[in-house]
Amino acid sequence: MARNLLLITTDQQRWDSLPCYGLDFMHTPNLDRLAREGMVFDHCIVPSPVCVPCRASVMSGQYPSVTGVLGNGNGLPEHVPTWPRILAQTGRRTAAIGKMHFHPWDSLQGFDERIMAEDKRHVYLPDHHVQFLAAHGLDRPHPTTLPGYYDNMGASITPRDRKFHVDGFVGDQAAEWLRHHGDNPFAIWVSFPGPHDPYDPPEDMAEMYADAPIPEPVGSAKELADKPPAQRDRGRGSLANSMFRLDYSQATPEHYRKWREHYYANISLIDEGIGKIIAALESHRVFDDTLVIFTSDHGDALGDHGLPFKGFFYESMSHVPLIMRGPDIPAHRRSTALVSTLDLVPLFYRACDAEPPDTLQGADMRPLFRTPTTTIRHAAFCEIGGRVMVRTSRYKYAHYADGSAELYDLESDPNELINRAGDSDLAHVERDLKSRLLEHGIDNQKHQSRYVSAPQYWLRDALEADYKKQRAEGGNLRYRPIY
Numbered sequence: 001m002a003r004n005l006l007l008i009t010t011d012q013q014r015w016d017s018l019p020c021y022g023l024d025f026m027h028t029p030n031l032d033r034l035a036r037e038g039m040v041f042d043h044c045i046v047p048s049p050v051c052v053p054c055r056a057s058v059m060s061g062q063y064p065s066v067t068g069v070l071g072n073g074n075g076l077p078e079h080v081p082t083w084p085r086i087l088a089q090t091g092r093r094t095a096a097i098g099k100m101h102f103h104p105w106d107s108l109q110g111f112d113e114r115i116m117a118e119d120k121r122h123v124y125l126p127d128h129h130v131q132f133l134a135a136h137g138l139d140r141p142h143p144t145t146l147p148g149y150y151d152n153m154g155a156s157i158t159p160r161d162r163k164f165h166v167d168g169f170v171g172d173q174a175a176e177w178l179r180h181h182g183d184n185p186f187a188i189w190v191s192f193p194g195p196h197d198p199y200d201p202p203e204d205m206a207e208m209y210a211d212a213p214i215p216e217p218v219g220s221a222k223e224l225a226d227k228p229p230a231q232r233d234r235g236r237g238s239l240a241n242s243m244f245r246l247d248y249s250q251a252t253p254e255h256y257r258k259w260r261e262h263y264y265a266n267i268s269l270i271d272e273g274i275g276k277i278i279a280a281l282e283s284h285r286v287f288d289d290t291l292v293i294f295t296s297d298h299g300d301a302l303g304d305h306g307l308p309f310k311g312f313f314y315e316s317m318s319h320v321p322l323i324m325r326g327p328d329i330p331a332h333r334r335s336t337a338l339v340s341t342l343d344l345v346p347l348f349y350r351a352c353d354a355e356p357p358d359t360l361q362g363a364d365m366r367p368l369f370r371t372p373t374t375t376i377r378h379a380a381f382c383e384i385g386g387r388v389m390v391r392t393s394r395y396k397y398a399h400y401a402d403g404s405a406e407l408y409d410l411e412s413d414p415n416e417l418i419n420r421a422g423d424s425d426l427a428h429v430e431r432d433l434k435s436r437l438l439e440h441g442i443d444n445q446k447h448q449s450r451y452v453s454a455p456q457y458w459l460r461d462a463l464e465a466d467y468k469k470q471r472a473e474g475g476n477l478r479y480r481p482i483y
Contacts, residue, residue, distance in 0.1 A: 002289065002290060002291035002326055002327045002328075002351040002352060003185055003286060003289035003290065003327075004092070004182075004185055004186050004187065004286060004289060004290040004291070005087070005092070005186070005187040005188070005290070005291050005293075005348055005351060005352055006186075006188055006190065006277075006281075006290050006291065006292045006293070007058075007188070007189045007190070007293050007295075007344075007348075008190045008191075008192075008274060008277070008292065008293065008294045008295075009058075009189070009190070009191045009192070009294075009295055009296055009297060010191075010192045010194060010195060010267070010270055010296045010297075011051065011099060011119075011191070011192065011193050011194060011195070011196040011296065011297055012051075012195060012196040012197070012296065012297070012298060012299065012300045012309070012310060013195055013267065013296035013299065013300070013320065013321065014296075014299030014300050014302070014315075014316045014317070014319070014320070015044070015299060015315070015319040015320050015321050016215075016316075017195075017263075017264065017267055017321070018031055018032075018035075018267075018321055019031075019032055019035075020032065020035035020040050020321075020323070021040075021042075021321060023215075023264075025209070025212045025213060026264060026267065026268070027208070027268050027271070028267060028268060028271040029271065029275070030271050030272075030274040030275035030278060031271050031274060031294065031323065033278070034274075034292060034294060034323045034325045035323050036331075036332065037325050037331050037332075038292070038323055038324050038325030038326070038329050038330075038331060038333075039323070039324050039325070039329050039330055039331075039333045039334065039335065039368075039369070039372070040322070040323055040333075040334045040335070041322040041323070041324075041334075041335050041337070041339055041368075042334060042335065042336045043319070043336060043337065043338045043339065043393070044295065044319065044320050044321070044322035044339050044340070044341060045318055045319060045320075045338070045339070045340050045341070045380035045382060045391055046296075046297065046298050046299075046318055046319075046320055046340070046341045046382060047063055047064060047340060047341055047342050047381065047382060047383060048064045048070075048298070048382060048383055048384050049298045049299075049310045049311055049312060049313060049317045049318050049382060049384055050071065050072055050298060050310055050311055050384055051072055051101050051119075051297055051298070052069055052071065052072040052073075052074060052075075052101050052103070053067075053069045053070055053071065053072075053074070053383070053384060054297040054298055054341065055100065055101050055102075055297055056069035056074075056075075056076040057069075057341065057342055057345075058297070058341060058342075058344065058345065059076060059080075059082045059083065059084070059109060059110075060076060060080045060081065060082055060345070060359070061083070061342060061345030061346065061356075061357075061359065061360035061361060061362050062080070062342075062359060062360070062361050062447060063342070063361055063381065063383055063444055063447075064383045064384070065383050065388075065441070065444050065448070066361070066444050066447040066448050067080060070383065070384060070385035071384065071385045072101070074103070075102065075103025075104070076102070076103070076109065080359075081357040081359055082109060082110040083110075083187075083345060083348045083349065084096070084109065084110040084111045084112075084187065084189070085109075085110030086110075086349070086354055086355075086356075086357065087187040087348065087349070087352050087354055088110070088111075088112055088187075089354070090185075090187075090352055090353065090354050091185060092185040092186050092187040092352065093112055093181055093184060093185070093186045093187075093188075094110070094111045094112045094113075094186070094187050094188060095111055095112060095113045095114065095115070095177060095181075095186070095188045095189075096108075096109070096111045096113075096114045096115075096188070096189050096191070097114070097115045097117075097170060097173055097174045097177060097188060097189070097190045097191070098115070098116075098117050098170040098173075098174070098189075098190055098191035098192055098193065099117055099118050099119060099170075099191045099192070099193040100114070100116070100118075100189075100191060101118070101119065105118060105122075105125055105127075106125075106127075111189075115128050115170075115173045115174075115177065116128045116129070117129035117166050117169055117170050117173070117193060118193070119193060119196070120143055120166060120193055120194070120196060120197075120198060120200065121143050121198070121243040121244075122243075123140050123141070123142050123143070128173070129166050129169050129170075132164075132169060133164060136164070138160070138164060143156065143198045143200065143243065144243075144244075144245050146158060146159075146198070146200055147159060149198060150246070152255060152258045152259075152262075153246055153248065153250070153251045153252075153255040153258075153259070154197050154198045154199060154244075154246055154248070154259070155198070155199040155200075155255070155258040155259050155261070155262045156198050156199070156200045156262075157200065157201070157202075157203050157206045157262075158200045158201065158202050158203065159203045160202060160203070161202065162202045162204070162205070162269060162272070165200075165201070165202050165269065166193050166194070167192050167193060167194040167266065167269050167270050167273060168202070168269060168272075168273065170190065170191070170192050170193065170273060171192070171270065171272060171273015171274065171276050171277065172273070172276065174188075174190040174273065174276075174277050174280075175273070175276035175277050175279065175280040176280075178277060178280035178281060178284070179280045179283065179284075182280060182281060182283070182284035182286055183284055183286075187348070187352060190277065192270045192273065194266040194267070194269065194270055195263045195264075195266035195267050195270070195300070196300075197259075197300070197308075197309060199258075199259050199262035199263045199266060200262065200266070201262050201265035201266045201268075201269060202269065205265040205268065205269060206261075206262060206265060207261075208261075208264070208265045208268060209260075209261045209264045209265055210261055212261070212264070214257060214260045214261065214264070215260075216253070216256075216257075217253075217256050217301075217302060217303035217304045217305075217306075218304050218305070218316075218415040218416075218417070219304060219305040219306065219415060219416075219417050220305070220306050221234060221249075221305070221306025221307075222306075223305060223306075223417055223418075223419075224305065224306060226418075226419045227305075227404075227406060227419055228387075228398075228400045228402070228404035228405070228406060229402065229404060230312075230386070230387070230400060230402075230404075231305070231307065231312060233249070234248060234249035234306055234307055234308070235247065235248025235249055235251075235307070235308040235309065236248070236249045238308075248308040248309075249306075251303065251308065253303075255303075256302060256303030259302050259303065260302050260303075263300070263302060274294075288326070288327070289326075289327065290326055291324070291325075291326035291327060291329070291347075291351045292324065292325045292326050293322075293323075293324050293344060293347075294321065294322070294323040294324075295320055295321060295322045295323075295341060295344070296320040296321060297320075297341075298310050298317060298318065298320065299315075299316050299317045299318065299319060299320055300316065300317065301314065301316050301317055302316065304316045304415075305416075311384065312387075312398075313382055313387075313389040313391075313396065313398045313406070314416050315410075315414075315416065318382045318389065318391075320341070322339065322341075326351075327351070328351075328366075328369055329369060330369055330372075333372050334372060335368045335372035335373070336372070336373060337368055337372065337373065337374060337375060337376060338375075338376075338377055338378075338379070338380055338391070338392070338393055339363070339365065339368070339376065339377065339380070340362060340363070340377065340380045340381070342361055342362040342363075343362040343363045343364075343365050343376065343377070344362065344365070345360055345362050346360050346362045346363070346364055346365070347362075347364075347365050347366070350364075350366065359447060359450065361444075361447065363376040363377045364376065378392060379391065379392050379436050379440075381437075381440050386400060386401040387399065387400045387401065388437060388440075390433050390436045390437050390440065391410075392433075393410075394409065394410055394411050395407065395408065395409060395410065395426075395429055395433060396408045396410060396416070397421070397429075397430060397433035397434065397437070399434070399437060404421075405421040405422070405430075406419050406421055407419065407420040407421040407422075407423070407426060407429070407430055407433070408420060409426070409429075459483070462482060462483075463482065466480070466482050
């Protein structure tokens with residue numbers, strides 16, 4: 001059992017963005033330490049490729065189609081059991097620090113307290129980061145006003161000290177919270193808003209990876225002719241959004257390069273914050289008593305397949321880093337097993353010796369701590385309004401509401417360039433994966449029905465109780481009035 005739980009997430013961080021996943025030039029010494037002293041998971045798939053649905057799943061342990069949170073405009077209903085509400089009953093202090101993307105935006109959602117620093121583009125929200133800036137005579141600028149925003153198609157610079165950047169603020173606030181409360185058991189979620197677009201590192205970090213051997217995007221927009229029509233917009237719609245004001249379909253290879261430079265610099269800034277968090281834990285001598293989990297809500301295409309951001313099921317969007325360190329977690333280990341972010345939620349309860357609700361849909365991850373190569377799930381599912389995906393260790397199939405589909409053989413085509421949906425050579429695979437999606441939907445029904453079940457009228461309950469008593473007594477089972 002862990003004394004404490006510390007969930008650290010970033011927003012929109014793809015799996016292949018750290019040294020422990022092969023990107024050796026990255027400067028992330030604190031995440032490197034977690035990976036070295038803990039366990040790295042090579043194949044973690046998110047339950048949704050966008051922010052709010054995935055976060056609702058992390059809170060509830062349920063798929064988006066069960067919670068009903070299938071897009072960023074939805075909110076998790078209050079009646080859904082969540083781990084912060086239940087873990088608080090174990091005597092642990094709970095807190096949410098950073099970007100939560102809750103609806104309403106300032107709701108507690110079961111946490112004892114929040115330090116709010118929301119989406120970089122949501123400058124209209126009076127969160128704690130805005131208040132911090134105001135206390136120092138600063139405002140929170142609209143993202144489109146930052147230097148370089150239009151020239152670099154959203155890769156801008158924050159011309160301020162690191163502590164004023166929203167990710168610097170979150171790291172500092174989390175470390176400060178731990179310095180004040182780390183002596184007592186806690187269960188907290190620290191959520192950095194970066195490296196989510198706009199890609200806006202502090203000015204002194206913007207050139208950090210200017211000369212780095214940054215990988216070029218895989219594929220191009222040309223391949224989208226054989227992909228579902230939904231992908232062909234390529235971010236054109238963002239021009240009509242006041243928070244974006246750009247047509248990302250016009251991005252060039254030079255833009256993609258600049259996106260990646262700034263994206264990686266933002267990750268290095270976040271790593272600095274994680275270092276401060278670790279130092280705060282060590283100051284209370286509770287680092288080794290704390291289950292630390294690092295992951296992200298979804299990834300970012302960064303120009304792969306000619307696409308910006310997220311919302312589809314490519315590996316760059318649905319595959320995220322996952323690192324754990326703490327009690328019962330073996331050091332210097334990797335697991336190649338297929339896992340889902342959803343599988344973290346049962347672990348939260350078990351690690352804190354709390355009784356989990358019977359609503360959870362994630363698998364038990366603990367066998368992987370003993371045998372990293374074992375199998376805890378044969379498929380992972382990812383959902384968003386209008387489309388759904390199933391992924392096995394080798395194949396990925398996605399089905400869209402308009403009837404279009406994608407099928408990839410990840411063994412022969414790891415970059416997902418060739419859509420094999422409808423290919424007769426893989427017809428048996430497509431049939432199998434469609435069946436898995438159908439079974440997934442049917443399995444979700446029993447969870448969905450919980451939220452629409454109507455209670456019986458009180459007199460009916462009394463009649464059923466009386467009839468049960470009649471049967472226990474034996475003899476005459478004919479109806480007898482009870483009122």
